[in-house]
Amino acid sequence: xTEILLQRRSLLGLFLGGVAAAAMPQSLIAAHAAASAADGLxxxxxxxxxxxxxxxxxxxxxxxxxxxxxxxxxxxRRGHVLAEGWWAPYRADRNHMTHxxxxxxxxxxxxxxxxxxxxxxxxxVVSFFPDKxxxxxxxNLAAMTVRDLLAMKTGHASMTSxxxxxxxxxxxxxxxxxxxxxxxxxxxWVYTSAATYMLSAIITKTTGQPLxxxxxxxxxxxxxxxxxxxxxxxxxxxxxxxxxxxxxVDSLKLGILHQQYGQWNGKxxxxxxxxxxxxHPHTPGKYGWQWWRAPDDVPxxxxxxxxxQYSVVFPKHDAVIAVNAAIPSRSRFEYMLFKxxxxxxxxxxxxxEKNLSKLVKRLKNLEVASFEPSExxxxxxxxxxxxxxxLENTDDIKSVRFEFSGGTCVYxxxxxxxxxxxxxxxxxxxxxxxxMPGRALHHEYAPASMRVVASGFxxxxxxxxMSWAFVESAFRDTVVCQFNGxxxxxxxxxxVNSAATSLPALKARL
Numbered sequence: 001x002t003e004i005l006l007q008r009r010s011l012l013g014l015f016l017g018g019v020a021a022a023a024m025p026q027s028l029i030a031a032h033a034a035a036s037a038a039d040g041l042x043x044x045x046x047x048x049x050x051x052x053x054x055x056x057x058x059x060x061x062x063x064x065x066x067x068x069x070x071x072x073x074x075x076x077r078r079g080h081v082l083a084e085g086w087w088a089p090y091r092a093d094r095n096h097m098t099h100x101x102x103x104x105x106x107x108x109x110x111x112x113x114x115x116x117x118x119x120x121x122x123x124x125v126v127s128f129f130p131d132k133x134x135x136x137x138x139x140n141l142a143a144m145t146v147r148d149l150l151a152m153k154t155g156h157a158s159m160t161s162x163x164x165x166x167x168x169x170x171x172x173x174x175x176x177x178x179x180x181x182x183x184x185x186x187x188x189w190v191y192t193s194a195a196t197y198m199l200s201a202i203i204t205k206t207t208g209q210p211l212x213x214x215x216x217x218x219x220x221x222x223x224x225x226x227x228x229x230x231x232x233x234x235x236x237x238x239x240x241x242x243x244x245x246x247x248x249v250d251s252l253k254l255g256i257l258h259q260q261y262g263q264w265n266g267k268x269x270x271x272x273x274x275x276x277x278x279x280h281p282h283t284p285g286k287y288g289w290q291w292w293r294a295p296d297d298v299p300x301x302x303x304x305x306x307x308x309q310y311s312v313v314f315p316k317h318d319a320v321i322a323v324n325a326a327i328p329s330r331s332r333f334e335y336m337l338f339k340x341x342x343x344x345x346x347x348x349x350x351x352x353e354k355n356l357s358k359l360v361k362r363l364k365n366l367e368v369a370s371f372e373p374s375e376x377x378x379x380x381x382x383x384x385x386x387x388x389x390x391l392e393n394t395d396d397i398k399s400v401r402f403e404f405s406g407g408t409c410v411y412x413x414x415x416x417x418x419x420x421x422x423x424x425x426x427x428x429x430x431x432x433x434x435x436m437p438g439r440a441l442h443h444e445y446a447p448a449s450m451r452v453v454a455s456g457f458x459x460x461x462x463x464x465x466m467s468w469a470f471v472e473s474a475f476r477d478t479v480v481c482q483f484n485g486x487x488x489x490x491x492x493x494x495x496v497n498s499a500a501t502s503l504p505a506l507k508a509r510l
Contacts, residue, residue, distance in 0.1 A: 039249050040224040041256075044080035045356070046349075051075070053355040055344035056083050060362055062336050068308075069368055069495060071096060071474070072248035072324040076256060077317070077345065085363035086248070089429060089453040089471055095229060095245040096324040097445075097473040100162075101311060102230075102244040103196045104278075104303030105254060107290035109215050110150065110199050111274035118206040121147040125198060128205045132173045140181035146202065148185040149195040150289040151282040155181040160194035162242040163444035163498060171234050173201050189283040193241035196290060197233075200240025211238040222264055223253045242305075245472055248324050254303060255311040255320035279315070298338045306443065307474040307496045308333050317345040326474035326496045368469070368476070373427050374457035377464070379483055380404045388488050388508035395437070400490065400508055402464075402481070409456055411466065411479075413437075422454050424466050429455040436468070440503060441494040442475045486510040 046053050056075065063070055071090035075083045086092055113119065119128075125144045126133055140155050148154055156179055165172050176194050200211045207214050212230040220228065228250065231243030238244075257263075258278070262270030278289040279301040286293045294300035294312075303311040308325040321341060327333050384404040390397045401412040407427035413420050413436065420436040431453045439446040450473070456466040459480075466479040476495045481488055487509045493502040 041076070041081050041249065041252070042079065044082060046075075046082040046359075047351055047356070049077045049080055049082060050346040050349055051077060051082055051344055052346070052349045053352050053359040055340065057355060057359055057362065059337075059340040059344070060085075062340065066332070066336065068331070068333055068336075069326040069476075070323065070366075071326065071368070072322070074248055074252045074322045075319070076252055076321075077319040079256070079260075081252075083359065083363065084248075085366050088367040089431070089469055090324070090368070091471075092248065094451075095227065095247060095472045096309070097245050097305075098251065098309045098324075099242050099305030099307065099443075099474075100193065101251060101303040101305035101309045102240070102242045103193075103290040104311065105215070105219075105244060106196050106199050106203075106211060106240040107150065107278055108219060108254070108257075108270060109203055109211055110146075110290075111270050111278070112218050113203050113207065113214070115271050115274070119146060119202060121145065121150075125149065125202070126177075128202050129173050129177075132171060132177060134177050138181055140184055141177065144181065144185040146199070149199050149202075151186075151189070152191055152195050152287065153186045153189050153283065154192065154195050155183040155185040155188060156190050156192055156194070157182045159190055159192040161498065162193045162197075162239060165193075165197070165233070165239075166444045166446075167439075169234060172197055172237070173235060176201075189287065191287070193239075196241035197237075197239055199290075201235070201237050204235075204237050210236055211240060218269065222267065222269055223250075223257065225250045225253060248322050251303070251309070251311040251324070252320055252322035255313045255322060259313050259315065259318060259320050279313070294338060299342065300338070306498065309474075310337075312337070312341075314342045314345065317342045319345055324474075326476065328496050329498070369467070371429055371455050372457070374459075376404070376426070377458045377461045379461060383483055383488075386510055388510055390506060390508045393506055394504065395506075397506060400488070400506070409464075409466075422452060422466070422468060424454040424456040426456055429453045429469075431471075434468075438470075438475070438477065438492075438494075440500065441477065441492070441497055442470070442473070443498045445473070 046056060070087055072086045073084065074081060114121065122145050124142065126137060126142055144154055160179065165175060168175060176198055179194060203211050203214055225246060228244065228246035230238050233239050257270065258275050261272045261275045262268055278291045280288050281293055282288055288301060291301050292304045294302060299316045300312055300314045308323060308327040310323040312321040383402055388400050390399055396416045398414045403410040407425065408430065409424045409426060411422050411424055415437065420434060422434045422436055423430050423432050433449045434452045435449055450470050453469045453471050454466060456464060459465050462483045464481040468477040468479065474496050478493050480491045490506040
């Protein structure tokens with residue numbers, strides 16, 4: 001296995017080098033302590049806190065059997081991290097898009113701002129933005145409150161996805177006020193990112209700071225969360241509903257803060273009453289205040305992002321699970337997660353050295369997909385370094401180019417915005433940055449630069465296949481290039497998306 005693939009380790013698997021603490025080399029004990037200090041969380045054996053290694057293994061077995069693509073998993077109980085693993089090429093130290101899990105972070109900011117008397121739950125939304133209101137304000141719009149935004153009872157008839165607003169460069173507050181309020185606020189629940197965006201906008205309006213800046217000394221710094229990134233929308237307002245990227249452990253910390261009813265290291269960062277309210281079913285069934293309720297028979301609530309980004313809190317069991325993944329919507333992953341947890345949480349479990357050893361080994365050897373180099377095709381000398389002019393296409397792509405050299409292929413694409421490249425490893429995956437466009441496949445995200453781990457192989461003499469894992473997101477593209485004389489056909493698809501998962505074939509010729 002390549003060095004790239006080896007650059008991930010479950011901290012549990014890395015530092016628990018045997019099946020009993022007394023048997024561990026002192027160097028591993030020291031390393032384990034250093035890792036605990038690095039993120040402020042303490043590691044421990046699963047059995048010491050009522051969790052059997054076999055129960056965690058059963059969950060991992062189900063994940064593998066169902067073919068679910070997990071990127072990161074962490075389990076904590078009673079303040080101790082008991083298991084953690086990352087599937088290569090994803091790693092503990094990488095940020096990962098959280099999508100709508102961000103909403104629960106925004107709710108945390110709202111709770112803090114209300115505690116500081118910046119605004120009140122029953123303040124009218126229109127009162128904050130008199131300069132952004134439409135010419136005619138309907139009675140329903142005028143009646144909408146902060147409480148309605150939190151509960152997603154805005155009176156809107158349908159949802160607004162973050163993907164709809166991301167391409168818009170003008171005021172999103174003005175866009176919000178254009179949405180018809182067809183029902184009296186507080187009477188109808190509709191999940192919508194527009195409501196959470198307005199919570200972020202209200203925080204910026206009342207504090208004079210973007211949401212991220214407001215939370216920095218109140219949330220990020222006290223919890224030891226660093227190196228995160230949060231997109232910025234128009235009007236210097238963080239989206240609120242999405243756009244936050246951080247590490248798996250940061251999602252775990254969000255859950256632990258709520259599991260501890262707002263306390264962190266002895267300080268009450270978030271009012272206990274607020275934590276009680278966010279998990280309360282303010283709508284019939286599954287929704288609280290920007291947190292989802294688990295199914296009725298499961299005592300849990302969760303921050304939930306698209307493609308299965310989770311921070312799950314089990315209040316009765318003093319446990320939290322964090323997950324990063326790339327799993328299509330409407331999968332049965334949530335059902336499977338709750339099949340295993342909280343059933344795995346007990347009061348006392350006996351030592352299970354055999355399964356603990358198996359768990360350690362499993363967590364040390366996780367990967368999304370293995371990589372096997374292929375023999376180079378005999379057509380490489382005939383296609384390498386040649387420019388293929390793109391035929392008519394909807395993305396205004398002008399040309400593509402393949403440059404094979406030793407163990408790499410540099411793939412270049414020229415469009416109206418310039419030339420974009422991905423360096424692809426043929427012997428082992430190569431990690432780098434790219435500006436390669438992909439908005440339509442990536443839930444309308446279009447960052448200027450993305451971290452990518454890229455590999456390629458020859459499927460046959462005329463078919464070259466590239467894998468581009470955008471490792472700070474859920475997205476992993478497969479690019480199939482079929483050469484036929486002077487022509488090349490390029491088919492690009494993605495593992496998950498909110499819309500189409502493939503692009504129309506791009507055809508080009510020398």
